[in-house]
Amino acid sequence: MHGLEREVERNARPAGVDECGAPREGETRTLDIEGFASLLGITPESVPARCREIIHAADFDYEVLGGRARDAIVLGVLQALEGDLSVAGPARIEAWENGWGDVLARFEASGGRPEELWPHYLRPERRIVRLDGEYVRPKAGTFEADFVRVMQAWFSETFLRDVRSVYEFGCGPGHNLVAFAQSRPDRSYTGLDWATASQKVLAKVSSTLDLDIAGRRFDMLHPDTSCAVAPDAGIVTFGALEQLGTSFGPMLDYLRAANPAMCVHLEPVHELYDPESLFDFVAARYAEKRGYLRGYLSELRALEQRGQVEILHVKKHLGSLYHDGWVSLAWRPRRGS
Ligand SMILES: C[S@@+](CC[C@H](N)C(=O)[O-])C[C@H]1O[C@@H](n2cnc3c(N)ncnc32)[C@H](O)[C@@H]1O
Numbered sequence: 001m002h003g004l005e006r007e008v009e010r011n012a013r014p015a016g017v018d019e020c021g022a023p024r025e026g027e028t029r030t031l032d033i034e035g036f037a038s039l040l041g042i043t044p045e046s047v048p049a050r051c052r053e054i055i056h057a058a059d060f061d062y063e064v065l066g067g068r069a070r071d072a073i074v075l076g077v078l079q080a081l082e083g084d085l086s087v088a089g090p091a092r093i094e095a096w097e098n099g100w101g102d103v104l105a106r107f108e109a110s111g112g113r114p115e116e117l118w119p120h121y122l123r124p125e126r127r128i129v130r131l132d133g134e135y136v137r138p139k140a141g142t143f144e145a146d147f148v149r150v151m152q153a154w155f156s157e158t159f160l161r162d163v164r165s166v167y168e169f170g171c172g173p174g175h176n177l178v179a180f181a182q183s184r185p186d187r188s189y190t191g192l193d194w195a196t197a198s199q200k201v202l203a204k205v206s207s208t209l210d211l212d213i214a215g216r217r218f219d220m221l222h223p224d225t226s227c228a229v230a231p232d233a234g235i236v237t238f239g240a241l242e243q244l245g246t247s248f249g250p251m252l253d254y255l256r257a258a259n260p261a262m263c264v265h266l267e268p269v270h271e272l273y274d275p276e277s278l279f280d281f282v283a284a285r286y287a288e289k290r291g292y293l294r295g296y297l298s299e300l301r302a303l304e305q306r307g308q309v310e311i312l313h314v315k316k317h318l319g320s321l322y323h324d325g326w327v328s329l330a331w332r333p334r335r336g337s
Contacts, residue, residue: 030061031055031060033055039265055150058150058208073128073197088242088290088291093194095197096195100201103197104200104225111283112205114209127141127320148264149179151326151328152179156184164187164188166189166190169241170193170194170199171192172240176238178205182209190215192216193217194217194220194221196217215248220251231257231314233261236264237263237265238266241296242293243293245294249294261332262331267325268327272297272314283323292323300331309331313329313330
């Protein structure tokens with residue numbers, strides 16, 4: 001448990017009724033099919049069967065943290081903002097090489113267990129998360145990873161349903177591609193990342209698990225325009241454009257020129273923070289300090305105004321303790337524009 005979470009634990013009070021109608025401190029809730037439908041911005045009937053299976057099998061109970069516990073969290077976030085935080089960008093490549101090198105060693109040592117591919121930031125731990133304007137403490141350590149599993153299935157069954165090939169940029173150890181390939185082996189998959197350790201993991205994964213996943217080195221800050229994607233491909237990113245800060249222009253140009261059937265992202269979207277809300281204010285400052293994605297949605301909206309792209313979906317879902325990293329965004333180039 002982190003220092004901040006220990007502090008929250010000390011300050012948490014037993015459940016009590018809030019006469020103002022605010023969430024009761026310590027109240028337990030669950031994300032069920034209806035909860036997920038509202039989180040995804042769809043009707044309960046449109047939640048795909050595969051998502052339902054994951055939701056039913058997982059433990060999505062959580063406790064809402066209010067009062068002094070919430071104060072302690074905000075204080076901790078403000079204190080973190082005053083400290084040294086690593087900033088996304090070229091200086092971080094070594095950290096990614098090391099991280100995915102560790103994942104490869106773990107995957108090999110386990111004899112090829114797909115669960116070992118999950119990155120450190122999604123491994124089971126009872127982290128406090130941001131959900132629907134609240135800080136909440138999940139009952140299970142797998143809450144965030146199970147949420148990502150639901151999103152993988154949702155992307156696969158909806159936005160990517162009809163594509164024949166999927167390219168994930170900034171794919172890291174490839175756990176999203178493995179989930180896609182296991183549920184839809186009829187498509188081909190390519191994982192691209194600037195860290196060479198990612199390609200080593202993918203080579204091991206495709207041979208061990210017998211999945212059609214290829215790895216390719218690719219720097220999103222300096223996209224190689226000779227790296228073509230198949231016609232009518234689906235392009236996905238999960239927490240990868242995040243790393244580009246405001247330097248996403250060349251990558252967006254590359255994506256548009258690639259002319260995919262669909263682009264779908266699970267990324268932080270800075271424009272969705274409400275500057276009038278303390279809850280959003282601290283998260284926005286955190287994202288700025290880490291150098292996370294900023295301006296991408298505004299640029300897509302400007303392109304849409306000019307008739308060059310079509311935005312199909314934007315919805316904020318969930319965040320870690322510090323910021324909202326999980327916003328889904330789907331768009332496609334307008335053909336012939
Ligand atoms: C937060 S991780 C996300 C990994 C994976 N998509 C996931 O869902 O866990 C960010 C990934 O982006 C990659 N990355 C960061 N900057 C990049 C760049 N300029 N070009 C290509 N990959 C980059 C990192 O190597 C890392 O694998």
